[in-house]
Amino acid sequence: MHTRIPLLICLIAGVLMFLQYFSGHPAAKAIYNNILDWWQIIFAFTLLVGVLGFIRNNLRSISRKKETPFKTIALMALVSMPFLALVGGTKIGSPFMWVFEYMQAPMQATVFSLLAFFVASASFRGFRARSVPAAILLVSAVIVLVGRVPLTEHFSTSLSKITFWIQDYPSMAARRAILIGIGLGSMTTALRVILGIERTYLRGER
Amino acid sequence: MSGEKRRWIIFAALFAVAIISYILPIQIESRPSPEVQKSYDYIENLPDSSVMMISFDHEASSLPEIQPISLAILRHLFRKNLRIIGLSLFAEGTAIGYEMLNRTARQYGKIYGRDYVFLGFKPQHISAILGMGESIRRVFPEDYFGNETDTLAVMQGVDNYDKVAMVISIADGDRAVQWIEYAGARYNQKIMAGLTAAMITTYDPYLGSGQLYSVVGGLKGAAEYEKLSGHLGAGNRGMWAQTTSHIFIIVMIIIGNIVYFRSKSSQKGRG
Amino acid sequence: MDIGIIIAGLLTLAIYSFLYRDNPVYKAAESLLIGLSIGYALVIFWQTTLVDRLFRPLFNEGDLILIIPLLLGLMMFSRFSQKLTWLSRLPIALMIGAGAGVSIPAMLYARTLKQISASVAPLYTASGGFDFSALVIILGLLSTLAYFYFSRRHEGAMGKMAKAGTYFLMIFFGATFGYTVMSRLSTLIGRIDFLLTDFLHVLR
Numbered sequence: 218m219h220t221r222i223p224l225l226i227c228l229i230a231g232v233l234m235f236l237q238y239f240s241g242h243p244a245a246k247a248i249y250n251n252i253l254d255w256w257q258i259i260f261a262f263t264l265l266v267g268v269l270g271f272i273r274n275n276l277r278s279i280s281r282k283k284e285t286p287f288k289t290i291a292l293m294a295l296v297s298m299p300f301l302a303l304v305g306g307t308k309i310g311s312p313f314m315w316v317f318e319y320m321q322a323p324m325q326a327t328v329f330s331l332l333a334f335f336v337a338s339a340s341f342r343g344f345r346a347r348s349v350p351a352a353i354l355l356v357s358a359v360i361v362l363v364g365r366v367p368l369t370e371h372f373s374t375s376l377s378k379i380t381f382w383i384q385d386y387p388s389m390a391a392r393r394a395i396l397i398g399i400g401l402g403s404m405t406t407a408l409r410v411i412l413g414i415e416r417t418y419l420r421g422e423r
Numbered sequence: 424m425s426g427e428k429r430r431w432i433i434f435a436a437l438f439a440v441a442i443i444s445y446i447l448p449i450q451i452e453s454r455p456s457p458e459v460q461k462s463y464d465y466i467e468n469l470p471d472s473s474v475m476m477i478s479f480d481h482e483a484s485s486l487p488e489i490q491p492i493s494l495a496i497l498r499h500l501f502r503k504n505l506r507i508i509g510l511s512l513f514a515e516g517t518a519i520g521y522e523m524l525n526r527t528a529r530q531y532g533k534i535y536g537r538d539y540v541f542l543g544f545k546p547q548h549i550s551a552i553l554g555m556g557e558s559i560r561r562v563f564p565e566d567y568f569g570n571e572t573d574t575l576a577v578m579q580g581v582d583n584y585d586k587v588a589m590v591i592s593i594a595d596g597d598r599a600v601q602w603i604e605y606a607g608a609r610y611n612q613k614i615m616a617g618l619t620a621a622m623i624t625t626y627d628p629y630l631g632s633g634q635l636y637s638v639v640g641g642l643k644g645a646a647e648y649e650k651l652s653g654h655l656g657a658g659n660r661g662m663w664a665q666t667t668s669h670i671f672i673i674v675m676i677i678i679g680n681i682v683y684f685r686s687k688s689s690q691k692g693r694g
Numbered sequence: 695m696d697i698g699i700i701i702a703g704l705l706t707l708a709i710y711s712f713l714y715r716d717n718p719v720y721k722a723a724e725s726l727l728i729g730l731s732i733g734y735a736l737v738i739f740w741q742t743t744l745v746d747r748l749f750r751p752l753f754n755e756g757d758l759i760l761i762i763p764l765l766l767g768l769m770m771f772s773r774f775s776q777k778l779t780w781l782s783r784l785p786i787a788l789m790i791g792a793g794a795g796v797s798i799p800a801m802l803y804a805r806t807l808k809q810i811s812a813s814v815a816p817l818y819t820a821s822g823g824f825d826f827s828a829l830v831i832i833l834g835l836l837s838t839l840a841y842f843y844f845s846r847r848h849e850g851a852m853g854k855m856a857k858a859g860t861y862f863l864m865i866f867f868g869a870t871f872g873y874t875v876m877s878r879l880s881t882l883i884g885r886i887d888f889l890l891t892d893f894l895h896v897l898r
Contacts, residue, residue, distance in 0.1 A: 222783075390862055
């Protein structure tokens with residue numbers, strides 16, 4: 218029962234959501250709209266479960282005195298956001314949004330910008346023409362780097378034309394092949410999931 | 424030289440190059456690429472009061488790159504007197520999206536509820552995209568401020584994608600793909616994307632097949648759009664630093680290869 | 695100066711301190727960021743979905759059908775109990791099933807058929823000229839697909855095709871790397887703009 222009922226729900230939901238694509242009947246639309254709503258609501262609950270898991274793991278680390286100051290900061294920060302939302306609301310100008318604007322967003326953008334430094338370091342250490350494929354990769358990257366800056370456009374448009382040609386033809390062809398592969402793979406997996414052949418999402422439970 | 428020291432030198436040099444070139448008062452013009460020109464032309468040729476939907480599908484992490492794109496497009500939309508429906512399919516895009524929409528609207532004297540609306544955020548993007556194809560009001564019964572969507576003048580006559588001229592997804596990931604594959608394929612909705620440069624090649628096949636109408640990509644794309652609309656902003660300001668940083672990376676690649684080939688030939692000589 | 699800008703500037707520098715090496719200041723900022731991000735998402739999800747789409751319509755407007763997603767959502771919490779954990783499979787099954795159902799037409803039409811049809815273009819134009827670019831697309835597509843086809847050994851003609859496929863893939867990866875570098879540098883320039891203009895007032 219613990220496996221059969223989920224498999225049945227998955228089958229019914231999958232078949233209904235697949236078939237509604239071919240029907241404009243009001244009943245089919247109603248079922249479709251309801252399942253879309255439920256999907257969103259359940260998804261929000263999964264986030265709550267994740268948050269509880271995070272709190273539990275952090276409390277466990279604190280009780281074991283493992284990185285206590287950092288875990289405490291993370292927990293306090295987590296708790297502070299709902300508290301601020303409760304006290305001052307969540308609209309622009311509220312303390313909640315102030316924290317987002319002046320603390321969370323700048324830190325997130327800065328963490329992301331760290332990658333520029335690592336990319337520079339990797340360009341020196343790892344980007345070497347060790348073989349023919351590596352040389353092709355290197356040349357393609359350099360053409361894009363040179364061709365997509367305004368300075369080269371200033372002197373000649375040929376390089377940016379070459380860049381666009383590489384992007385629109387050979388590079389796009391390879392990406393398209395990957396995309397078609399993913400499309401076929403996703404379709405097969407979806408069918409296997411609906412038919413109950415693929416059950417990895419039930420794993421980890423007794 | 425130890426690996427750590429070498430890394431520090433590279434980091435410091437990149438920082439110095441970017442800062443110095445940003446401080447230098449050098450303006451360098453960007454020539455609009457065909458994609459940016461196509462995006463601009465489409466919006467430019469829309470009749471007054473056409474409905475445009477702009478979805479802020481990104482996180483705060485990509486804000487420095489994505490904000491100039493959003494602002495350049497938003498300025499054009501407001502200048503053209505279009506009706507704008509803003510929303511977000513990323514939780515973090517909610518505050519950012521509203522702030523940008525509101526800031527630009529004020530510059531053009533637009534009124535909330537009449538000229539533009541911000542619907543807010545909905546999780547589970549696929550379900551939200553598909554749901555809006557049936558009814559926007561069902562997915563967003565209320566806007567970001569709790570007003571009933573039905574009561575807003577800007578939403579009159581708009582309840583699904585039928586009246587929406589184009590959806591613009593400002594994305595730093597694959598959210599725009601879902602717009603293409605669900606709103607585009609199922610509801611025939613025209614899609615344009617404002618993307619971080621890192622995502623450009625991912626979307627090339629969709630551009631090639633016509634599923635994606637056009638793209639404004641990266642800070643360079645923003646600079647090109649600013650040039651077309653005659654309102655220079657953060658995109659153009661950053662172009663000289665972008666150019667010198669690219670040159671720095673290319674120099675790093677060249678030095679790295681010289682070191683590699685020299686050590687290889689010296690190994691051969693010894694062998 | 696605005697206190698918000700000062701805090702944002704100091705936190706930016708705290709994150710950049712990682713470039714020297716991992717240190718307690720960076721770790722504290724990182725922990726703060728993790729906590730704030732989760733807290734932010736929690737509030738937004740609670741408000742935009744659970745309150746707006748579930749609690750208000752169910753309890754204020756009496757939309758009783760919403761009891762179903764409420765119960766399914768609550769079942770997710772059974773993951774914390776060893777005995778009842780199997781209950782969480784039910785909402786997961788609904789989400790996975792619904793996702794699989796809607797994705798089949800999308801994957802078939804938008805990702806596969808549309809992409810294949812876009813690749814089939816005439817090699818000779820209306821004026822009789824040879825379209826080299828169209829040939830590149832079809833060769834690139836077929837050779838890359840050959841590279842990913844593992845049901846046959848990559849020998850002979852198949853091997854040559856697969857090898858050509860790796861070259862096309864390298865061009866794609868190279869272009870992607872180039873654009874990624876461009877993207878990351880743009881983000882860095884954005885932060886430099888903040889530090890120089892808003893935080894340090896070096897620029898106006």
